[in-house]
Amino acid sequence: MNPFVRFLTSSIGRKYVMAVTGLSLTLFLLVHMAGNLTIYAGNQAFNDYADLLESNPLLPLAEAGLAGLFLVHVAFAVGLIARNKTSREEGYKAELGMGRKTVASTTMWVTGPLLLVFLLIHIWDFRIAKELVEEYDLAEMVVERLKSPIGFGIYVTAIALVGLHMWHAFQSAFQTLGVAHPRYRALITHTGRLITALLVAGFGGIPFYLFFLG
Amino acid sequence: MIQKTGHGDMKLTLEVWRQAAPGAPGKFETYEVDANEHMSFLEMLDVLNQQLVERGEEPVVFEHDCREGICGSCNLTIDGKPHGPRERTTVCQLHMREYRSGDRIRIEPWRANAFPIVKDLMVDRSAFDRIQQAGGYVSVNTGAAPDAHAIPVAKQNADMAFDAAQCIGCGACVAACPNASAMLFTSAKVSQFTLLPQGQPERERRVLAMVETMDEEGFGNCSNHYECEAACPKAISVTNIARMNREYARASLKRR
Numbered sequence: 001m002n003p004f005v006r007f008l009t010s011s012i013g014r015k016y017v018m019a020v021t022g023l024s025l026t027l028f029l030l031v032h033m034a035g036n037l038t039i040y041a042g043n044q045a046f047n048d049y050a051d052l053l054e055s056n057p058l059l060p061l062a063e064a065g066l067a068g069l070f071l072v073h074v075a076f077a078v079g080l081i082a083r084n085k086t087s088r089e090e091g092y093k094a095e096l097g098m099g100r101k102t103v104a105s106t107t108m109w110v111t112g113p114l115l116l117v118f119l120l121i122h123i124w125d126f127r128i129a130k131e132l133v134e135e136y137d138l139a140e141m142v143v144e145r146l147k148s149p150i151g152f153g154i155y156v157t158a159i160a161l162v163g164l165h166m167w168h169a170f171q172s173a174f175q176t177l178g179v180a181h182p183r184y185r186a187l188i189t190h191t192g193r194l195i196t197a198l199l200v201a202g203f204g205g206i207p208f209y210l211f212f213l214g
Numbered sequence: 215m216i217q218k219t220g221h222g223d224m225k226l227t228l229e230v231w232r233q234a235a236p237g238a239p240g241k242f243e244t245y246e247v248d249a250n251e252h253m254s255f256l257e258m259l260d261v262l263n264q265q266l267v268e269r270g271e272e273p274v275v276f277e278h279d280c281r282e283g284i285c286g287s288c289n290l291t292i293d294g295k296p297h298g299p300r301e302r303t304t305v306c307q308l309h310m311r312e313y314r315s316g317d318r319i320r321i322e323p324w325r326a327n328a329f330p331i332v333k334d335l336m337v338d339r340s341a342f343d344r345i346q347q348a349g350g351y352v353s354v355n356t357g358a359a360p361d362a363h364a365i366p367v368a369k370q371n372a373d374m375a376f377d378a379a380q381c382i383g384c385g386a387c388v389a390a391c392p393n394a395s396a397m398l399f400t401s402a403k404v405s406q407f408t409l410l411p412q413g414q415p416e417r418e419r420r421v422l423a424m425v426e427t428m429d430e431e432g433f434g435n436c437s438n439h440y441e442c443e444a445a446c447p448k449a450i451s452v453t454n455i456a457r458m459n460r461e462y463a464r465a466s467l468k469r470r
Contacts, residue, residue: 007466011435084393087434094294094320098444172438178460
């Protein structure tokens with residue numbers, strides 16, 4: 001068998017793919033969040049930033065790459081979860097636990113699919129919906145969506161899920177990639193938590209700002 | 215020392231998993247047992263079995279061998295914790311002074327598809343043997359034994375290799391893992407040799423073969439909960455898993 005294929009079908013290889021795509025998506029989320037913050041400078045600044053992105057001829061390529069990252073991350077997750085959920089067909093009758101697993105680590109398989117559902121809603125809201133109209137004002141669309149109680153609820157919940165998912169994911173990815181020297185372990189864990197807090201605060205502040213103050 | 219009669223005696227209620235054969239339906243049976251706080255957990259089970267034999271009932275099958283914490287046979291999950299409540303302790307080294315008279319204790323076997331139940335509390339851990347056979351060895355030339363100091367080994371590497379080599383292959387890592395993954399065991403065996411100069415000739419071949427065998431045996435994947443490290447009676451560190459992951463990626467790149 002081709003060594004590359006063999007690597008990608010092995011347990012460790014598949015986890016490598018999860019880690020690499022996951023960390024890439026984290027990088028994307030940080031850039032996305034930074035862009036979103038322009039809304040605090042007003043609708044015009046937000047729309048100018050959106051125009052800047054949309055006028056870039058490489059945007060379709062970036063979008064395709066991003067879609068690919070998500071697809072690969074989801075597809076490999078499905079395979080890994082299926083294996084993990086069937087590796088102990090007859091479970092323990094007493095509750096198993098040594099006290100090290102966390103809510104975040106044990107709910108990855110729940111937060112993941114929920115985030116996928118949110119992603120589809122999100123893409124519909126701000127990517128597909130604007131293709132269906134002649135003219136649009138993206139900032140207005142954002143304000144309208146987040147000022148509705150349902151929109152506000154969906155986005156705030158999704159951001160909380162991102163936080164929960166990321167809380168475990170960041171250090172887990174580094175451990176999977178083999179970067180877990182005891183000297184750096186605390187640094188990696190704290191960096192992950194800082195990035196998670198930044199993402200939650202950065203993304204999460206906007207719905208609250210628009211819903212209560214906008 | 216002569217023990218005063220009755221000193222430290224305790225009455226316990228045990229819920230023990232009874233299963234007649236592999237694949238047979240099993241259930242918990244409840245037993246009352248008179249024990250003493252100076253007994254080890256296995257000695258307490260010996261007392262239970264003596265009671266059962268005297269009553270003409272079938273004794274509980276559980277695996278044990280050295281009873282001094284190094285053979286890795288006594289694989290019991292006690293109240294949801296592999297090897298019981300004490301850290302870095304095998305069941306044989308767990309003593310009844312951890313419990314109080316009147317306690318109710320639930321005893322189950324390891325549970326994982328790769329460790330099928332043989333009977334009652336005994337499981338078949340030969341999947342670990344097959345992982346070991348796939349690469350857990352070093353090649354040495356025949357003839358006179360080489361001098362122990364013929365090949366210099368850095369102290370730090372010797373210490374890390376020794377820490378990994380402490381793995382007794384009990385399977386608590388698999389039992390504790392929410393995914394029934396064997397990565398802590400396999401990584402300890404890979405690390406033990408990879409860290410030493412004697413392990414270099416088979417370095418790539420070893421990690422590839424051991425991981426492939428581990429996957430074939432039906433263990434789950436590691437999702438970094440680190441429950442294995444907490445359950446391990448020898449406190450094998452999860453940094454070994456990171457090392458195995460690195461080694462596997464490196465070996466895959468070098469594979470022809």
